Amino acid sequence: MKNLVLFGPPGAGKGTQSALLVKQCNYFQISTGDLLRSAIKEKTKLGMEAQSYMDKGALVPDDLVINLVDEVLSKLNGKSFILDGFPRTKAQAIALDQLLLNRKLKIDLAVFLEVENKKLVMRLSGRRVCQTCGAVFHIQNMPPSVSGVCDNCGGLLVQRPDDVENVIEERLRTYAANTAPLRDFFKESGVYVEIKGDNSAELVFGKILELIK
Ligand code: AMP
Numbered sequence: 001m002k003n004l005v006l007f008g009p010p011g012a013g014k015g016t017q018s019a020l021l022v023k024q025c026n027y028f029q030i031s032t033g034d035l036l037r038s039a040i041k042e043k044t045k046l047g048m049e050a051q052s053y054m055d056k057g058a059l060v061p062d063d064l065v066i067n068l069v070d071e072v073l074s075k076l077n078g079k080s081f082i083l084d085g086f087p088r089t090k091a092q093a094i095a096l097d098q099l100l101l102n103r104k105l106k107i108d109l110a111v112f113l114e115v116e117n118k119k120l121v122m123r124l125s126g127r128r129v130c131q132t133c134g135a136v137f138h139i140q141n142m143p144p145s146v147s148g149v150c151d152n153c154g155g156l157l158v159q160r161p162d163d164v165e166n167v168i169e170e171r172l173r174t175y176a177a178n179t180a181p182l183r184d185f186f187k188e189s190g191v192y193v194e195i196k197g198d199n200s201a202e203l204v205f206g207k208i209l210e211l212i213k
Contacts, residue, residue: 057170
């Protein structure tokens with residue numbers, strides 16, 4: 001199976017598609033956002049350092065996330081992986097190449113999920129996440145059967161602190177300034193593919209499956 005980078009703006013569907021790839025294709029997901037949120041929950045040193053950046057919608061410093069990814073890459077056990085939300089800067093992309101080279105691994109495809117800004121704001125502001133199992137819902141597009149309650153585990157659904165309007169705007173600005181330019185980096189590496197991310201999750205997933213066949 002192919003090793004993937006899933007990238008695109010916040011709200012493009014990286015997490016949703018990664019979850020489907022994990023469930024249906026047994027991929028190993030490396031989501032720096034999820035890892036940082038767990039670090040915050042567990043009040044680790046990394047979590048405490050990362051929180052102020054995340055609350056503002058800014059990027060956590062490169063060295064912290066690069067070390068985090070380095071640690072996780074040592075737990076792959078031969079599985080194919082998806083990088084979800086990493087790299088987000090050119091420095092991270094360059095560091096990633098080196099980390100992979102050290103382990104004789106490589107990225108086969110960098111899948112860019114394209115979604116227009118208006119839709120991103122709608123998706124992010126309506127997103128609700130299960131406090132217990134992390135399942136993701138949307139108050140309009142993917143509502144749970146009982147409002148505020150997770151369909152999977154009965155946990156409480158909450159809004160991420162960075163899914164509020166002013167932070168969403170900052171995250172989109174951060175993305176445009178730092179992460180969007182990575183499209184050229186991946187194009188030059190010959191691994192870049194683009195998918196329209198504004199279709200249903202099932203349709204987008206079908207396209208990804210065709211690409212990784
Ligand atoms: P996400 O869950 O991918 O939307 O990430 C949530 C937040 O975590 C981002 O707004 C950043 O503050 C931080 N973060 C996640 N991944 C990275 C990364 N690769 N580099 C820097 N900050 C990150």
